[in-house]
Amino acid sequence: MKIALVELGLWNPGKYARHSALEPIAIEYVGSTAKSKGHNVRLFQQRTESNEELTNKILDFEPDLVGFSAMTYAFPDGLEIAGRIKQKNPDVYTVFGGYHASSTPEIVQYDSIDFTVIGEGENALVELVQKLENNEEVSNIKGLSYFNGSEVISNQLRERIDLDNQPWPIREERFFKNTLITGITDPPIGKQKIAQISYSRGCPFHCKYCASPNVYGSAVKWRKAENVTAEIKYLKDNFNVNLLYFTDLTFNLNKERVFELNDLLKEEKINWIAMASPDINIDYDLLREMKEAGCTRLMYGIESVHDRIAESVGRKGNHRAKRLEELFRINDELGIITRAFLMIGNLNETKEDIKGYLDTLKKILPDEIRIGITTPLPGTALFEEAKRHKLLIYTKFPEDWRRYSTRE
Structure with a gap:
């Protein structure tokens, strides 16, 4: 399967949380595991590209599945890009993982998201791809959430990964050039x-x-x-x-x-x-x-x-x-x-x-x-406390997730 893995988040000091520009280690790990199983993997990292520009780059690869890794502040961009991809090719599977997806698995209810992965994503994604390729049921994949049309189903969590048995992250010179x-x-x-x-x-x-x-x-x-x-x-x-x-x-x-x-x-x-x-x-x-x-x-x-x-x-x-x-x-x-x-x-x-x-x-x-x-990030005790006391200032989600960056 052709898999595009995308790290979201513009490098924009003063507005977003990322003040350094580093290689996309999370998707490098996920990508290396998928690549070790014979899949064609390409990594994409949003630095200065607009959502439209990044979407076009992803579509040029003609992926079968696109996996997104996004912090909370970058999730609205991921949702927009996933929507653009679905408009061009509805058959492409879209998967969200990372901190925001693990904290809010219910985002899978959005039409442009097919699956969310809770926890470490390497083995969950590989198993999902295998099931999709073989037209098998995905309902028993640990760590996976999906929407069945009436409710969000979150499967049992996966066992933690043995890091010594995982392949090292994919490393590419292009990601080192501007770090x-x-x-x-x-x-x-x-x-x-x-x-x-x-x-x-x-x-x-x-x-x-x-x-x-x-x-x-x-x-x-x-x-x-x-x-x-x-x-x-x-x-x-x-x-x-x-x-x-x-x-x-x-x-x-x-x-x-x-x-x-x-x-x-x-x-x-x-x-x-x-x-x-x-x-x-x-x-x-x-x-x-x-x-x-x-x-x-x-x-x-x-x-x-x-x-x-x-x-x-x-x-x-x-x-x-x-x-x-x-x-x-x-x-x-x-x-x-x-x-x-x-x-x-x-x-x-x-x-x-x-x-x-x-x-x-x-x-x-x-x-x-x-x-x-x-910043009361979703899924934290601080978020629940702020919500309980009606102290959340920005609640027009998903757009207001942009403000959950520790900078506002």
């Missing part, structure tokens, strides 16, 4: 050739604002460190990659695994970036080892500097501001570039709380600060 990660980096913008790579998938925590549990549940699945470094060697040898971005939601979740990977990364002599939590398994010894293994920048999900607010969204209080001050001092001492992610506008936050951020930020002095507007 960049913004901010202070080493190598700097203009000299980067950056690749995304995964050591783990999932997060055991259930923060009120996060949609991760809708995709991964509570379990975290890891790759063997040797598998990760073998892929790094491949990226260096075949694409001259000089900077890695670890996609792990919490890189420092398991200290033993981090130390194990660090030992191997030291041999690779490549710089890398990761996301970390300031609340667990983070100390001088770990950070020193990470620095020696090539870590040049860490992005910390602080969200709030106040104990009361942090605890209200499922994060750790415990003298948070003081802990952050010491943590960022260590990073600075070791020469690790830091970015602090903050959320402004939590449900129980006051103007005085927001003013208090400045005092703490002056003490911790992160190298970069990124402030997002607290």
Whole structure:
């Protein structure tokens, strides 16, 4: 089967959530699994193309099935493109996956969507394609949702994927040509050739604002460190990659695994970036080892500097501001570039709380600060709480999903 896989989301700093331009790792993984089963796969990534331009590119490929990966803010564009495709060729199957589809499987009721995949998409899509090719019933495919004409049917969730048994993502030079990660980096913008790579998938925590549990549940699945470094060697040898971005939601979740990977990364002599939590398994010894293994920048999900607010969204209080001050001092001492992610506008936050951020930020002095507007993403406890208290401002869906970008 000819399969087109599409990552949606214009690269539009200041309006949408994506400020960096990275290769489409999610569909690269799904595509590699489909390709390993003999299917003809082509990847499409929306960077600057209009929906019409992207639609035409997809149709030129003449696919039998189009799979879309979209965050919430990009879903309306996906719906429009799927509709354009169906108008041109009603026989093309359309499938939506990723965070938004896993959080709102009911979107399958739209005429332009045939199926949604809840959770990891690699094996679900391959099984779906096989069933469609053989004209077999799809009602027993785990992780699949569909509309039977009167109600949405969501099948049992699939078992989590064994990452070591999955083929590595499809890598194509065209996706590396214009990749960049913004901010202070080493190598700097203009000299980067950056690749995304995964050591783990999932997060055991259930923060009120996060949609991760809708995709991964509570379990975290890891790759063997040797598998990760073998892929790094491949990226260096075949694409001259000089900077890695670890996609792990919490890189420092398991200290033993981090130390194990660090030992191997030291041999690779490549710089890398990761996301970390300031609340667990983070100390001088770990950070020193990470620095020696090539870590040049860490992005910390602080969200709030106040104990009361942090605890209200499922994060750790415990003298948070003081802990952050010491943590960022260590990073600075070791020469690790830091970015602090903050959320402004939590449900129980006051103007005085927001003013208090400045005092703490002056003490911790992160190298970069990124402030997002607290956004109740669908499928999260925060969304349900805001809905229950009638605090949702934008509710004209699907169009208003564009506003759920953390920038408005």
